[in-house]
Amino acid sequence: MKTLRIGLCGSVAFAVLAHGAVEVWSEAILNIGVALLFALWAVLVARDPQRRIYGSPLMWPLLGLLAIGAGQLLFRATAYAFLTEVETLRILVYLLFFFLAAQAFRERSDLETLAWFLMAFGFAVSLFGIAQRYTSPDTEIYWFRKLTAGGDPFGPYVNRNHFAGFVELVAPVGLAVMVLQGVRRDLFALAALFTVVPIGALLLSGSRGGIVSLGFEIAVLVLLVRGRRDTRATRFAGLVIVTLAALALIVWLGAGKALERFSSLRPGDVSQGRRTTMALGAARIFMAHPVAGAGLGNLVTVFPRYDTAYDGKVVDHAHNDYLEGLAEAGLLGGLCGAAFLWILWREAQRNYSAEQGHFSRAIHAFAITAVCGLLLHSLVDFNLRIPSNALLFLLQASLVSAPLLPSQGPALRRRGRREEPVETTTPAD
Numbered sequence: 001m002k003t004l005r006i007g008l009c010g011s012v013a014f015a016v017l018a019h020g021a022v023e024v025w026s027e028a029i030l031n032i033g034v035a036l037l038f039a040l041w042a043v044l045v046a047r048d049p050q051r052r053i054y055g056s057p058l059m060w061p062l063l064g065l066l067a068i069g070a071g072q073l074l075f076r077a078t079a080y081a082f083l084t085e086v087e088t089l090r091i092l093v094y095l096l097f098f099f100l101a102a103q104a105f106r107e108r109s110d111l112e113t114l115a116w117f118l119m120a121f122g123f124a125v126s127l128f129g130i131a132q133r134y135t136s137p138d139t140e141i142y143w144f145r146k147l148t149a150g151g152d153p154f155g156p157y158v159n160r161n162h163f164a165g166f167v168e169l170v171a172p173v174g175l176a177v178m179v180l181q182g183v184r185r186d187l188f189a190l191a192a193l194f195t196v197v198p199i200g201a202l203l204l205s206g207s208r209g210g211i212v213s214l215g216f217e218i219a220v221l222v223l224l225v226r227g228r229r230d231t232r233a234t235r236f237a238g239l240v241i242v243t244l245a246a247l248a249l250i251v252w253l254g255a256g257k258a259l260e261r262f263s264s265l266r267p268g269d270v271s272q273g274r275r276t277t278m279a280l281g282a283a284r285i286f287m288a289h290p291v292a293g294a295g296l297g298n299l300v301t302v303f304p305r306y307d308t309a310y311d312g313k314v315v316d317h318a319h320n321d322y323l324e325g326l327a328e329a330g331l332l333g334g335l336c337g338a339a340f341l342w343i344l345w346r347e348a349q350r351n352y353s354a355e356q357g358h359f360s361r362a363i364h365a366f367a368i369t370a371v372c373g374l375l376l377h378s379l380v381d382f383n384l385r386i387p388s389n390a391l392l393f394l395l396q397a398s399l400v401s402a403p404l405l406p407s408q409g410p411a412l413r414r415r416g417r418r419e420e421p422v423e424t425t426t427p428a429d
Contacts, residue, residue, distance in 0.1 A: 001044070005104045007037045009117050011097065012395065015388035016125060016166060017156050019141065027387055031093050038096045041103060056102045056401055057347070061340035062095045068329050068336070069296045078295025079302050087297030087328075090387070097391055101398040108405050111363055115173055115182075119194035122170030126201035129155030129163060133204065154205045157386075164210020165374055165383035167202040169392040171195055172217055172369035179225055182362030209380045217373035224352065224365050275319050275380065277309040282318040285327035293330035302327075317385055321378035324385070344371065347401040360405035367399035 011033050018026035045051050069088030071077070078084040105114050132143065132155065139147045141156060154160035174195030177183045183191050202210050284306040285294050294302045300316040307315065318324040325333050352364045374383055374393050383389045 001104055001110075004037060004041055004044070004100060005110060005113070007033070007040070008097070008101060008104055008395075009114070009121075011037070012388065012391050013121060015391055016121075018388075020157055020162055020389065021387035022158070027090075030387060031089065034093050034097050034100075037100055041100055054102050054106065056098070056398065057343045058340060058397055058401065059095065059099060059102075061336040061343065062091065062098060064336035064339070065296075065329065065333060066091050066095060068292065068332050072292060072295050077292050079298045080295065083297035083301060084295045091296075094390060094394055098394045098398055101395050102401075105399070106403050108359070111399075111402065111405070112359070114399075115177060115363070115366075118170045118173045119191060122167065122173070122198045123194040125155050126167065126198040129201050130197070130204060155201070160205040161207045161209055161377075161381050162383055162386050162389060163205055164202050164207035164213070165377055165381070165386070165389045166392065167198045168210060168213050168217060168373040168377060169370045169389065169396060171198045171202070171214070172221065172366040172373070175218070175221055176362045176366035176369060177359070179221060180358055180362040180365055182359040209377050213373040213377040216376050217369045220372045221365060221369045224368065274309065274311070277307065278303075278315060278318045279320050279323055280308070281306045281315070282320065282323040282327040286323070286330065289327075289330055291330045292332055293326065293328045296328050299324055299327055317382040319381055321382055321384045324382065341375075344397060344400060351401060351404065354404050355406075356404040357406055360402075363399055363402055363405075367396045367402070370396040371400065 011030060014033070015021035015026070015030050018029070021027045021030045045053065066088065069084055069091060072084050073081060073088065105111055132141070132153075136143045137146075138152065141147070141153050141158070147153065147158065151158040152160050154163040155166075157163040157166065174191045178188060178191055178195070199214065202214055281303055282299065285299070285302055288294070288306070299318060300314065303315045303318075304310060318327065322337070325337055329336070348364070348368045352361065352368060356364075371393060374389070378384055384393060
């Protein structure tokens, strides 16, 4: 399974670094990679019939969406079959990735590795984004690829709002393991560094939706921690330190530029008025196709017919994942989405409140926090339509229902001149 875990982390890293895997070549490589990982898992199971196969109730809504796409193709209930085929294939890849994540990340050591991967990778991508922002024109990615169809890039993403979505999915990892004592004291500074830089990069990107969602994530984490009977004031020290350090980083990098980007529209940004008309257009599509929608992936095809403020620009997404889902999949898709959210809430409530070790509770806390942040951001953007962010979201969703890990038990930690038995706070506890 080690190869499988490396492959899953590699798939996420590739998708992020390949501009979110939004282009045909990058998405094709991602799809092939996930398919090969599934084939590898099948071989491992065939060689060891005793190997247990783990399921997740969250898979059923994903299977429902897959069935909707298949039904639209079978009964020709789609405006453009090719786009529905592409979107259905994408959902299938997401389903396979989610299934493999549920098989691969179950043991304490595996979850430790995943947590540190997410923190380190988030730090590296964010550091790259900051460096690129100050050393490259606003229309270039990786210092050589110039955008020709518009955009406002940050890091490897064409759209700074999608970079913000990426940070929303990785920053809670470090926050949770520090606040909930899921990391050893000697590694606290490293975890703080891996968290401060992504938060600072998000603030520097000026994504309004991202900044609001980050604030919401911090509020969710505070509520989770305060809900514990054994809450101590010192647990919030890490959260306060990271927040202040991120603000200090922004001041050092240039608070004026960050505030300017937050308060004004950039080229390629969508105004609030246009967002409203897109939302109304998506609602009209849903009203015209209430049961099964206009076809998965078909918003771009049918939208001009329902747009009352046509400006000559292509509208491929409604900047609201929920309305776009209803427009493309109708009430059937809405039921699948509602079932996913209900199951997610049920699993989060059950697992977080159960008895477990510090690191185990931190896992569930950062997963809950991350999915809450992106779900809020989805009200004003389409992060779930970006393959890299969709994979990270599903990975965090799988961790919401991750197995409970008991405490590793007491250990010795030096305090002054005495050694006292205390509970271990390693990354695994």
